[in-house]
Amino acid sequence: MLNFFKKKAALVWAKKHVQKTSEFKKNSEKNQENLLLSLVKTAQKTLFGREHDFENIHSVKEFQERVPVADYEDLKPYIERVKKGQANILWTDTPEYFAKTSGTTSGSKYIPISKEGMPFQIAGAQSALFHYIAQKNNADFVNGKMIFLQGSPEMEEVFGIKTGRLSGIVAHHIPSYLQKNRLPSWNTNIMEDWEAKVDKIIEETEHENMTLISGIPPWLIMYFEKLTEKHGKTIKQLFPNLQLLVTGGVNYEPYRDKMEDLLGGKVDIIQTFPASEGFFAFQDDYTKEGLLLLTDHGIFYEFIPLEEYGKPGARRLTLKDTELHKDYALILTTNSGLWGYSIGDVVRFIDKNPYRILVSGRTKHFTSAFGEHVIAFEVEEAMKAAVEKYPAQITEFHLAPQVNPSEGLPYHEWLIEFEKEPENPELFRSQLDTELRKRNTYYNDLITGNILQPLHITALKKNAFQEYAKSQGKLGGQNKTPRLANDRKIADLLESYKL
Structure with a gap:
């Protein structure tokens, strides 16, 4: 009976959520401009805001004139001050978290996540699942076991700011109604040796009723291969109620054939586009390609035509100026204090009603x-x-x-x-x-x-x-x-x- 009510509640929540999101899909362009001005106003008294005359910014054009496109190295002097515990540098107060990532030129990167930004990281993933439930009109997976192949949730502190991998940070914010269904165990999740960790995850999941599995495709494949080698069965034979895979990090398509072979049966796929800097997009229709760009999640987007990226005078376009099927370097301004930040991803629009994108590459790759x-x-x-x-x-x-x-x-x-x-x-x-x-x-x-x-x-x-x-x-x-x-x-x- 409890399972029935849990599934019913998920369906009701999902349909209400999808109805609510119709507003931002219709008004993305105006909402984006309003969001930018709101971010600028909030950060007027920060060090970065004072240095870039935020008090006199009243339009997107004025913002672009005062705030240059920046990469991590450009913002690093500010982030180093934040790491020493200084407040009101890039954003009001100090960050709630630092998401620590490995950089090729900067060593470890410390990406700030504010108390305003963190809820959107969770809301993006929830919205992806709610859209799926509403479209499928089926929430059976909420009653089974779910696994998230992720980094360790253990964190260190940098001058009082909790610091760790994004996936580990997010693990602390999974809703309580999903916690009882979630695997692997804490002790397994904190293991650093990935091969040993996957072996332990297999021990904990191989006899469970797995209904949702999430992770980036290469590591899903590694997990699935070890399972099939151990049991001589396809994943659907081992987990007959497996309903949904949630992936992100890389384009799923090149892995699709291998994944389908390992699965050995029908499983729905949702692709997502999360990063330490924010949760940007997800597949709102699991039957079609393209990720819905989240234009109301505390992030203002700009787009530089890829052929102009890194060149003097490169155009910084907003949503309304983009064209379909062209490649753009993605630039972010966020409610965690990243200003005109070049994240390194390349996107192309395949729809503008609402705005849907494909991740087409990396500016450095x-x-x-x-x-x-x-x-x-x-x-x-x-x-x-x-x-x-x-x-x-x-x-x-x-x-x-x-x-x-x-x-x-x-x-x-x-x-x-x-x-x-x-x-x-x-x-x-x-x-x-x-x-x-x-x-x-x-x-x-x-x-x-x-x-x-x-x-x-x-x-x-x-x-x-x-x-x-x-x-x-x-x-x-x-x-x-x-x-x-x-x-x-x-x-x-x-x-x-x-x-």
């Missing part, structure tokens, strides 16, 4: 050693099309330029870990090259102009990417290997795992 500027979305779509024509199963891949080959013209090298190789590797390679040429005219020009030779594929051993991540101390959590690079730092290390 591209291949352009020859001026081609190939981005993640292009290589992932090319791979998807090649696999459809010449069936193969891909575990993971990495693309890097080979500028100085031992013979012949330079080329793109694709280092691929196949779960199942194509029957004809040469036809697959040729098709992959053709598909990338279709999607990137600059790459096509380089091939036709005999500047580059067609791409090469280097097949890697099973578990190559896991072994590489382990060797770099980046196995598990939210770590993932970039799909593209403009140098050979990763490629040269992956070469040691070739077949």
